[in-house]
Amino acid sequence: MAPIAMPSALSYELLAKCSITKARAATLHLPHGPVPLPIFMPVATQASLKGLTPEQLEDVGCRLCLNNTYHLGLKPGQATLDAVGGAHKFQSWPHNILTVSFQMVSLLKLAKVTEEGVRFLSPHDGTPMLLTPEHSISLQNSIGSDIIMQLDDVIATTSPDLARMTEAMERSVRWLDRCIKAHKYPEKQNLFCIIQGGLDLDLRRACTAEMVARDTPGIAIGGLSGGEAKDAYCKVVDTCTALLPEKKPRYVMGVGYPEDLVVSIALGADMFDCVWPTRTARFGNAITAQGVLNLRNAAYSEDFSAIEAGCQCVCCRSQDEGGLGITRAYIYHVTAKETAGAHLLTMHNVHYQLNLMKLAREAIIGDRYPAFLREFFAELYDEKSKYPDWAVNALKGVGVDLLID
Amino acid sequence: MTDESTPSHLSQLPPEMLDFTILKRTTTLAPRLGRLSLSSRKTILTPGFLGNTSRGIVPHVSQDNFPKTGINGVYIALEDFVEKHPQKTPPIFQIEASDPLRRFIALPHDSLIVLGARRQPPIPSAATNTNSEIGILTSVGFRTISSEYYAAAARKLQPDIVVGLADIPFGQETIGSRRKDKMSDRTETWTRDIIAKRNTIEKGTPRYNVFAPILPIEKELQSWYLEHLLDDMVDKISGVAIYDSHLLDQLPEELQPLPRLSFDNPTSPQALLRQVGLGMDLFTVPFVTEATDAGIALEFTFPAPQKTNGAERRSLGIDMWQNEHSESVIPLTEGCKCYACTKHHRAYIQHLLGAKEMLGWVLIQLHNHEILSAFFAGIRNSIETNNFEQDVAAFEVFYEPKLPEKTGSGPRVRGYQFQAQEHGKSTKKNPKAYKPLSAPLNVFHGHQPNSKPEVKEVIDDEALVGLVGIENIGRTEQLERLRIEDDHS
16 A cells, blocks of 8 residues: 555654664654653543542643543543533643553453454443444544544454464554544644554564554554563564654553663653553552552551652652652551542652653753663662563663663 | 631730630620631631541542642541551651641641541441540541540640540430430540640640530530539630530520530531521531532532522532533533632533542532632621521522432442441442443453453542451441451551
8 A cells, every 4th residue: 555645743853862772852742732752641541640630730740641532432422522622621631632542452352353343342331332443533533632543453462373463463554544544633633553563573564664654643562561571572662663763753552660661762662651650559559769669558657758758749849848748658548548649649650750751851862871771770679680681681682781880 | 718817916825826706796696707816827717617637638639739629727537547546656646746747647837727536427436435435436447545545646746726525425316314414524524634634735835725525415414514614624725616506505605705616517508507597606517528429519609699489499519420411511610719610611520420530529529618618708798797697598498408319429438437327238338340241242362351350441440449348347346357457468
């Protein structure tokens, strides 16, 4: 199929490239304002980030968050979205929104995929539903998100069935063409393709070539973060980014652990999303540079220090510094008992993720990303022997040996 | 509750001394206007209300959102902080810094703190009161605390106001006269305890103000207590906490100048107006959070709008679960200045409730507190302009007598939140989050369903689990089997 010239509603402004790794720093200009890359995007699945007001989300520094097309399509539904005038107005969010098309891996057991689309039973009432590429784009047009994702055929990367994997990859390419054709507002919404192909690098290469030829404003690497080995994950990201045009944003879907983020950045990825930081907050888990703390542990009930020393989020800053001065002991006191406990830790965790991206970006711009990686791992693990092999190996592949200073 | 400039004579009082000025009163059993002030705290105009907290916060309102409520003072229950007692010293008492309670709950320095033993409304405790102890309910079960412990807690926590312990057998339908004598005797002893403890606080350290409880029994049966209150303690107390508003009728003359906190919890705006009409000053208003949890956005003003002839009585709130709001882009209440109404619309709030997103409760809670603030401001204005009686009559004609029935489900209920009489019921307090699908599922290419429920991308706020499974267990069993929550986590 011949490439289709596609309008774009974004501009990718490359600011710096790491001289050793493949890390890039950029500013992505989107319809609702510029966002810094690399970026972590919190997931507001149902048009709300776990108890936070849009203002609180804005205050932790977020300018681009996710909504889920499938969830918004079910509730509030397309008619409401049209009536209200799209998701920005619906949730009173003045900044950018990216809508994932389906993120089907987690829902696959409810679904059956045919060339036409995805058939599934509504989890609300069990009625059969069909989601086609055209319907997905139509919904995202109604949502009005700044970045929209193609409908893709996702199967678990761990599936041993190569024929099925190939079929899914090729179908995703065909569905991209249908999405491009159905897309009504390319001048104000950016359609991203999604590279599939499981853990098979040849399939990934073939898919990348097909996707790149379609010249979408941005490119996503999909189907990952589904329980595959981290080594395999890194190889796929590394392989795909090597084949991607420099002047386009690269989004690795479903990734959010801090180690995964900093390594993926070194492998040339720019954009990430994950429900983990916000979901884990509700169980009392605080993300810190020293690792995740489960503040429901009794050890924290008498710990009157900030959630993370030196953190600049509104919870951790002292009242003298204009913050709230929330302590670990207080989070222990309210977690899983009062909803506001979840709100507080959600703010901290999202702030942590966004700040990590900010620090990474500054390091790339200052061309000291390898040093940043060393500091990051040195802080997270008390000794080098504990560094995960996959991270050490992946970073070795891009010129950084974490084990030698 | 709007701020008023600090009265001039306040600077001559010790910094922690509460000043209550009655700005307007006519006779007893009539509404009155007052001003409760304490240096370095926001002034509370009365009739007014305190934010009713749970574990140190107004439910659903995180500390950074708290200023949006316009609340100038909060009510805090000690039972929310002492679950480790008596096995361990509760964490709150281990904070070395000054003003530990305020610091711990991250309350703004200018918000007034009123400390009581029990949540409002209190849940009847299976642990009975004794001569020296009262039964409480913590998040891990029933406990007792002694009067001495309570006084020591007050001294340590440095609240602005402490409500003295009252011996009230909550949940008991009839109380014999001998039991009532005991109530009176014990309450007197405990009031003396809290006053005595205050006197041990060194100079230079903030001293709490004491509100003495007035028991929900006939005046004659607590006459000893009241007499001694007048004889020995009246100059050492700064207010009264009244468990039965009808007793306002019989309040001794000497207690009239003191501010009156209602523990006779009103269940509707009308009930609240009746108490204001009897001269009550300060309220905790638990029905606000109850409405919020039910997804009901309050919608009433005082005075009520002009009634059009023949119109039906207006509802006191909007059930935001109803589908009719799903495309409505109007605010909860037209012209309301709250955060929810200025930033969001009904369609979104309806969506949030249906999607079990916590933000729904946040927005409704902010709105409901704004409605309540405006309601009290309206009450004060009405008293000021001598229209209170007529306005109450018009209000009762204009609005339905009760809040709308709850239709949707609220947030997960915790053990310390539900009423003890619900224990025996077999119905689950928190219905199952997932309904199994009736239709067969297409499992695809041998891909097994994920066994871990936490990886599902379904509505997962339901997973906000309580730490202790004290639901659906009988009361005595609860007491025996209770473990500190950390034993098994």
